[in-house]
Amino acid sequence: MNGIAPGAExxxxxxxxxxxxxxxxxVLHAVDDVSLTIPKGKTLGLVxxxxxxxxxLGRVVIGLIEATAGEVFFKGxxxxxxxxxxxxxxxxxxxxxxQDPFSSLNPRMSVHQLIAEPLLINSVCSSRKxxxxxxxxxxxxxxxxxxxxxxFPHELDGGRRQRIGVARALALDPEFIVLDEPVSALDxxxxxxxxxxxxxxxKERGYTYLFISHNLSVVRYVSDEVAVMxxxxxxxxxxNTTLFRKPLHPYTQALLSAVPVVDPDAKKERIILEGDVPSxxxxxxxxxxxxxxxxxxxxxxxxxxxxxxxxxGHFVSxxxxxxxxxxx
Amino acid sequence: MPDTHTPLLxxxxxxxxxxxxxxxxxxxxxxxxxLQKGKSLGLVxxxxxxxxTTALAVLQLIQSPPGQITGGKIFFxxxxxxGMTESEKRRVRGNRIAMIFQxxxxxxxxxxxxxEQIMEMISLHSDMSGERxxxxxxxMLKLVGIRPERAKEYPHQFSGxxxxxxxxxxxxxxRPSLLIADEPTxxxxxxxxxxxxxxxxxxxxxxxxxLLLITHDLGVVAEVCDDVAIMYAGRIVExxxxxxxxxxxxxxxxxxxxxAVPKLxxxxxxxxxxxxxxxxxxxxxxxxxxxxxxxxxxxxxCMEKAxxxxxxxxGHFVDxxxxxQNGGRTE
Numbered sequence: 001m002n003g004i005a006p007g008a009e010x011x012x013x014x015x016x017x018x019x020x021x022x023x024x025x026x027v028l029h030a031v032d033d034v035s036l037t038i039p040k041g042k043t044l045g046l047v048x049x050x051x052x053x054x055x056x057l058g059r060v061v062i063g064l065i066e067a068t069a070g071e072v073f074f075k076g077x078x079x080x081x082x083x084x085x086x087x088x089x090x091x092x093x094x095x096x097x098x099q100d101p102f103s104s105l106n107p108r109m110s111v112h113q114l115i116a117e118p119l120l121i122n123s124v125c126s127s128r129k130x131x132x133x134x135x136x137x138x139x140x141x142x143x144x145x146x147x148x149x150x151x152f153p154h155e156l157d158g159g160r161r162q163r164i165g166v167a168r169a170l171a172l173d174p175e176f177i178v179l180d181e182p183v184s185a186l187d188x189x190x191x192x193x194x195x196x197x198x199x200x201x202x203k204e205r206g207y208t209y210l211f212i213s214h215n216l217s218v219v220r221y222v223s224d225e226v227a228v229m230x231x232x233x234x235x236x237x238x239x240n241t242t243l244f245r246k247p248l249h250p251y252t253q254a255l256l257s258a259v260p261v262v263d264p265d266a267k268k269e270r271i272i273l274e275g276d277v278p279s280x281x282x283x284x285x286x287x288x289x290x291x292x293x294x295x296x297x298x299x300x301x302x303x304x305x306x307x308x309x310x311x312x313g314h315f316v317s318x319x320x321x322x323x324x325x326x327x328x
Numbered sequence: 329m330p331d332t333h334t335p336l337l338x339x340x341x342x343x344x345x346x347x348x349x350x351x352x353x354x355x356x357x358x359x360x361x362x363l364q365k366g367k368s369l370g371l372v373x374x375x376x377x378x379x380x381t382t383a384l385a386v387l388q389l390i391q392s393p394p395g396q397i398t399g400g401k402i403f404f405x406x407x408x409x410x411g412m413t414e415s416e417k418r419r420v421r422g423n424r425i426a427m428i429f430q431x432x433x434x435x436x437x438x439x440x441x442x443x444e445q446i447m448e449m450i451s452l453h454s455d456m457s458g459e460r461x462x463x464x465x466x467x468m469l470k471l472v473g474i475r476p477e478r479a480k481e482y483p484h485q486f487s488g489x490x491x492x493x494x495x496x497x498x499x500x501x502x503r504p505s506l507l508i509a510d511e512p513t514x515x516x517x518x519x520x521x522x523x524x525x526x527x528x529x530x531x532x533x534x535x536x537x538x539l540l541l542i543t544h545d546l547g548v549v550a551e552v553c554d555d556v557a558i559m560y561a562g563r564i565v566e567x568x569x570x571x572x573x574x575x576x577x578x579x580x581x582x583x584x585x586x587x588a589v590p591k592l593x594x595x596x597x598x599x600x601x602x603x604x605x606x607x608x609x610x611x612x613x614x615x616x617x618x619x620x621x622x623x624x625x626x627x628x629x630c631m632e633k634a635x636x637x638x639x640x641x642x643g644h645f646v647d648x649x650x651x652x653q654n655g656g657r658t659e
Contacts, residue, residue, distance in 0.1 A: 049517035050488075157606060187374040187544065192588035192600040199599065214517065221590035221600070244592060258522035260547030262589060264570045272526055273519045276487045 010073070011040040011176055011208045012061065017070035019053070019060050026281045030056040032232035033070075035307070038225075040175075043202065043209040045223030045240070047216055047255070049277060053232040054212045058178040061210065062096050063087060074176070092122055095169035099181035101161030105153045112149045114164055115139065118171040138167040143197060159190035166197065178210045183218060195221060216259050220244055228252045231280055231288040234307055238314040248316045251289045287318070295320060334406050335362035336538050337386065337506055343399035344381055344390060344562075351611035355381045357562040357618075359400070360637065363555075365505070368532060368539035370549030370570070372585075373559035376607055379542045382559075383508045386540075387425060388417050405505065423453040426499035430511035432491035436483040442469070442494045443479035449501045468497040471534070472527060489520035496527065500535050507532070510542045525551055546589060550574060558582045561608055561618040564637065568644035578640060578651035580623045617648070625650055 019031040030053045038044045048054045059065045061072050063079060071078045079090050098104035105114055115135045125131045136146060142163040153161055162182060169177055179198065183191040199222065201207060213219050219226055220240060227237040228249065236249040247253045254271040261268065273292050278284055284291055290300040299319055307317040344356035356378045363369045373379050384390050386402055388409060402409045404425065409417070429435035437445055446465035450456065456464065466476050472493040483491055492512060499507055509528065513521040529552055532539050541552055549556050549570065556573050558566040558581065566579040577583045587601035605622040608614055614621050620630040629649055637645045 049519065159606075188585060188588045189374065189603045192590075192602045195590065196599055196602060216518070217590040217592050220592050221594070221596075240596065254519060256592070258518045259592060260521075260525070260545065260551045262546045262550055262574070262586065262591060264550045264574050266550070270522065270526075272522055276489060276520065277517075 009040050010037045011075060012036075012038040012210070013071075013073035014057075014061060015071045015073070017057070017060060017072060018068045019056050019065065020068045023281065028281050029053075029232045029283055030280060031060065032283075034229075034232075034234050036227055036234065036237065038176075038208055038210060040208055041202075041206045042224040043211050043222055045219035045226040046210060046212045046229060047214065047219050047226060048229035049214060049255075051231075051277060051280060052229040053280070054229050055180055057229070058096065058180050058210060058212050062094050062178050063090060064096070092172040093174050094176045094178070095172070095174040096178040096180060097162075097165045097169050097182045100185050101158055101165055102153075102185070104165060105161060107153055109152070110149070111139070111144065111151050111153075111156075111164060114153075115167045115171060118168055122172060124172065134171070138171055141170065141201070142167045143193075157190070158186050159193055162186060162190075162194055163197070166194075166201075170201070173205075174207070176208045176210070178212065180212045181214070182211075184213065184215065191218070198222065216244075216256060228255065231277060231283050233288060233317065234315075235289065235317045236315065237307070242311075242314055246314075248310055248314065248321045249289075249318050250293050250295050254294075335403075336365040336405060337361075337363040337540070338403040339382070339386070339400065340403070341400035342382065342385060342402065343397065344378070344385055345396050345398050346394045347396070348394060348611075353610045354613055355395075355562055355610060356385070357613070359559075359563050361557055361564060361567070363506070363538055363540060365538055366536065367555060368541060368553045370553035370556040371540060371542045371559060372544065372546060372549055372556060374544060374585075374607060376610065377559040378562040379559055380510055383427065383510055383540065383542055386506075386508065387421055387427060388412075389421075419453070422449055422504075423502045424504050425506045425508065426502065426504040428492070428495050428499050428507065428509040428512045430514050432488055432495050432515065433483075435495060436491060438483055441480045441482055442474075442486070442497075445494070446498050446501050449498050453502045464501065465497075468501050469494075471500070471531065472497045487520075488516055489523060492516065492524050493527065496524075496531065500531060500537065503535055504537055506540065507537045508540045508542070511544070512541070513548060514543070514545070521548075528552060546574075546586065558585070561610065561613060563618070563647065564645075565619065565647045566645065567637070568641075572641065572644045576641075576644075578644065578646045578653070579619075579648050580625055580652060581619045583652055625652075 014034060014036045017031055017034045021028040021030055034057060046054045060067050067080050072080050074090060082090055112135055115138050116131050119125050119131050119134055125134060139146060144160060144163050183194050186194060202209060211219065211222050223240045226240055226243045227234050230251050236252045247256055254273045257269060257271045275292055278291060286301040286303055287305050290296045305317045305319045307315045310316045310321045339359055339361045342356050342359040346353040346355055359382060371379050385397060390397060443465050446468050447461050450461045450464050466479060469476060469479055474490065474493055513524050516524060525548065543549060553570055556570050557564045560581050566573060566582045577586050584603035590600060603622055608618055616631040617634045620626040635647055635649045637647045640646050640651050
């Protein structure tokens with residue numbers, strides 16, 4: 001679990017991806033020139049605060065919304081240029097699990113119908129019996145008792161509902177799964193169950209995950225590599241252990257220092273950021289983090305830093321990344 | 329002034345039920361809890377444990393029907409709150425006991441300026457002149473870090489973190505002796521959460537109020553509280569000062585809760601320990617200890633009769649016959 005070896009086969013290769021939305025007040029830069037890669041069988045954790053564009057990114061790479069510009073190579077082919085046939089095939093290979101198991105399931109469908117839906121749409125089973133068998137198999141995989149097969153979502157707790165979401169995503173045996181805050185709506189005990197389930201599935205079946213979360217402890221727990229987003233851009237990306245041990249971007253440092261530690265004696269240097277995240281409509285010129293950065297210099301508000309490799313495998317987008325080590 | 333030995337808040341054997349179509353929900357079952365003046369107490373539990381219901385009972389805001397306080401007493405500053413008349417209760421609410429809610433988006437009035445909302449609270453509980461009330465409201469805004477020129481703005485013009493600051497300003501405007509904060513930072517991003525927790529900690533000292541912090545986040549409690557109570561299925565299962573409880577969680581549920589939280593500094597690739605099963609159905613609580621069906625250490629007696637709180641170590645109370653003795657973590 002020490003990051004990603006160079007030269008590994010990239011399942012997903014995102015290059016210069018942009019997604020802008022036209023809103024009444026102007027153009028919202030939700031994702032602004034993001035490049036990321038995920039090797040086969042690995043998990044990339046994508047962290048950031050509300051509105052940083054992480055969910056939009058997840059939806060673009062899965063083909064739920066269209067990109068404004070850029071390329072997304074899935075197994076070497078640009079999925080943004082797929083024709084309809086290619087796209088429907090791609091959608092069986094790539095799946096998503098949503099945050100809210102309360103609103104992402106159709107309340108009028110039973111567990112059986114919900115899990116069978118992807119199987120029926122893609123006509124992967126030749127008979128009703130085969131569908132039933134597959135649904136039961138999927139329920140077992142995600143840890144849902146068979147007696148729940150006729151239940152409706154409102155009869156189940158959040159953890160079980162999220163298991164249905166996972167079962168739906170697994171139904172077509174995809175290669176790549178976007179997990180968009182899959183445990184944020186759950187209590188810690190249920191959260192632990194779902195995290196273990198996702199970990200086991202990855203180990204057994206070699207899935208590739210894009211794990212989107214605002215919770216750094218959860219990302220730390222599941223990821224091989226971690227990318228930190230701020231206002232539509234990736235500000236830091238490196239191996240899991242490196243990021244948490246030696247964050248180089250001032251935003252990452254502040255983010256990590258803000259996480260409450262489950263230890264009353266932990267005395268740590270806390271960096272309290274001033275103000276809020278600026279609006280993604282007409283973001284500030286230069287470095288987007290500059291208005292809140294405690295180290296900002298004149299250069300920061302004039303010139304936008306590029307994501308560059310400060311150390312092998314450690315990418316940071318900051319003019320002074322090398323000189324800010326250790327949070328000082 | 330009550331003497332220093334009387335707790336500021338003392339809840340004894342509180343029982344709260346809700347009559348619903350699917351049966352009687354036993355939300356709070358024989359809860360005992362006390363809070364000393366000037367201290368901060370964290371009330372921790374999962375969804376449905378009864379944390380918010382307990383807080384609402386303290387403020388006498390349980391809607392009835394369907395809710396009903398069926399037993400117990402709540403003493404605040406030595407007085408029995410449940411025995412008060414409605415007008416006495418109104419003088420306590422917002423004035424002596426104030427509350428901050430989880431969702432700053434919905435707990436503010438969208439068609440009143442933030443200044444008016446703070447002034448409303450002050451004029452309700454004091455006979456200050458209008459000018460003086462306004463001055464006080466502006467003082468409060470300054471205290472929570474909002475520039476006075478924003479006083480005439482409406483809630484929708486503020487960000488989530490700023491709205492929660494407004495909520496705090498309203499709550500503290502009458503200098504209450506008890507502040508109840510119900511998941512005050514759950515809806516906020518982590519950097520904003522750090523700002524708000526910092527603010528609450530500082531203001532608690534300045535205003536000299538006691539704090540009852542309701543949360544599901546053990547990390548937040550560790551940052552802010554002196555004491556902590558762990559709640560499960562409507563009762564307290566463990567209570568102690570924070571250091572003792574975090575060093576040595578003794579109730580199997582508390583231990584399970586700690587083990588289930590992924591930590592920034594934990595080893596990679598280690599599976600999270602999971603408490604088996606789910607919270608019991610509050611309409612059909614198990615006999616004996618309500619945690620016994622999920623407890624890996626449960627024995628026959630646990631299924632028969634709940635143990636009740638016992639002081640296993642000085643100041644460390646656990647509701648369990650067989651509290652875990654070795655420390656919660658490998659040292």
